[in-house]
Amino acid sequence: MDKSPIKELLNEQKFRLTSERESLLDVFSRSSSMVTPAQLYELAQQHDIRIGLTTVYRLLEVLTKIGVATPFLVDGTIYYAYCGCNHHHHFVCLSCHRVTDLHNSCPSFHVPENFDVIAHRSDAYGTCPDCRKASEVGCNP
Amino acid sequence: MDKSPIKELLNEQKFRLTSERESLLDVFSRSSSMVTPAQLYELAQQHDIRIGLTTVYRLLEVLTKIGVATPFLVDGTIYYAYCGCNHHHHFVCLSCHRVTDLHNSCPSFHVPENFDVIAHRSDAYGTCPDCRKASEVGCNP
DNA sequence: AAAATATAGAAAATGGTTTTCTATTATTGA
DNA sequence: TCAATAATAGAAAACCATTTTCTATATTTT
Numbered sequence: 001m002d003k004s005p006i007k008e009l010l011n012e013q014k015f016r017l018t019s020e021r022e023s024l025l026d027v028f029s030r031s032s033s034m035v036t037p038a039q040l041y042e043l044a045q046q047h048d049i050r051i052g053l054t055t056v057y058r059l060l061e062v063l064t065k066i067g068v069a070t071p072f073l074v075d076g077t078i079y080y081a082y083c084g085c086n087h088h089h090h091f092v093c094l095s096c097h098r099v100t101d102l103h104n105s106c107p108s109f110h111v112p113e114n115f116d117v118i119a120h121r122s123d124a125y126g127t128c129p130d131c132r133k134a135s136e137v138g139c140n141p
Numbered sequence: 142m143d144k145s146p147i148k149e150l151l152n153e154q155k156f157r158l159t160s161e162r163e164s165l166l167d168v169f170s171r172s173s174s175m176v177t178p179a180q181l182y183e184l185a186q187q188h189d190i191r192i193g194l195t196t197v198y199r200l201l202e203v204l205t206k207i208g209v210a211t212p213f214l215v216d217g218t219i220y221y222a223y224c225g226c227n228h229h230h231h232f233v234c235l236s237c238h239r240v241t242d243l244h245n246s247c248p249s250f251h252v253p254e255n256f257d258v259i260a261h262r263s264d265a266y267g268t269c270p271d272c273r274k275a276s277e278v279g280c281n282p
Numbered sequence: 283a284a285a286a287t288a289t290a291g292a293a294a295a296t297g298g299t300t301t302t303c304t305a306t307t308a309t310t311g312a
Numbered sequence: 313t314c315a316a317t318a319a320t321a322g323a324a325a326a327c328c329a330t331t332t333t334c335t336a337t338a339t340t341t342t
Contacts (some may be wrong), residue, residue, distance in 0.1 A: 283342100284341100284342085285340100285341080285342075286339105286340080286341070286342085287338105287339080287340070287341085288337105288338085288339070288340085289336100289337080289338070289339085290335100290336085290337075290338090291334105291335095291336090291337100292333100292334095292335095293332100293333085293334090294331105294332080294333075294334100295330105295331080295332070295333085296329105296330080296331070296332080297328100297329095297330085297331095298327105298328095298329085298330095299326105299327080299328085299329095300325105300326080300327070300328095301324100301325080301326065301327080302323105302324085302325075302326085303322105303323095303324090303325100304321100304322095304323100305320105305321085305322090306319100306320075306321075306322100307318105307319085307320070307321090308317105308318085308319075308320085309316100309317080309318070309319085310315100310316080310317065310318085311314105311315090311316080311317090312313105312314090312315080312316090
């Protein structure tokens with residue numbers, strides 16, 4: 001993956017792309033599901049990346065600030081999805097938490113006078129093909 | 142406000158609308174901003190409603206389950222907005238957390254084959270007229 | 283009315299997240 | 313290049329929102 005655009009975004013706000021963050025970012029960007037900080041920490045360890053949990057929290061924080069990560073609240077727990085550098089919407093599987101990027105056109109919000117829209121979220125939730133199949137097969141009472 | 146549709150929704154899942162919940166629901170539904178559990182607890186106390194913080198958490202939990210409350214994650218903290226019984230979208234002021242209901246048509250999500258959309262969220266974030274004015278006036282360096 | 287079920291609330295426990303502090307590492311600037 | 317400044321890493325402790333326990337009370341159901 002090309003990290004230079006992310007590096008630029010980071011630099012704009014005086015954030016540094018250290019080797020720890022770079023490896024962690026690699027793991028994060030390759031994950032097809034959204035992950036909790038603890039899960040990302042776990043993932044990193046499986047890839048022999050030795051970093052502290054604190055570092056994971058801090059990376060997710062800066063990535064969220066620059067828009068490369070997006071936090072999701074599902075059933076009370078906070079997950080982060082890797083979003084790269086361009087705006088899009090998401091389909092989130094409520095069963096396996098896999099995230100599929102959607103490239104629909106953005107909805108138009110008709111807000112009252114003098115309201116200033118500076119961001120929006122527009123995401124779909126449901127069941128992905130795999131989980132759908134699994135639930136159909138496994139449902140044997 | 143008419144609580145009977147909410148009461149029905151609660152009953153469907155064997156939840157009870159006790160007097161504590163009823164008063165708390167009144168306060169919650171009249172709040173124009175989204176609130177944290179602690180803030181709702183605070184609000185209740187100001188209205189001389191003596192309930193425990195635990196009860197606030199539990200009410201928000203059941204209201205979320207029946208779709209009458211919606212949790213929002215803003216800057217790492219979880220807020221709940223009162224949503225009543227009909228689906229709509231939201232404008233959230235990032236400054237004062239006031240919530241304005243939007244009644245736009247729902248966006249159409251074009252998902253790949255065999256993806257099953259069962260819910261969606263589509264919300265706008267920005268600055269409300271009051272906060273916009275405040276920031277313009279108060280910005281005196 | 284009696285039995286079963288759900289709720290209220292205080293107190294304690296839990297656990298995700300943040301803070302603190304020190305040692306490194308990277309960037310700036312003389 | 314060599315300081316000086318600023319940002320980061322990481323372990324440990326602190327913090328605090330949320331959940332769990334447990335007992336008493338209230339509401340449904342039978």
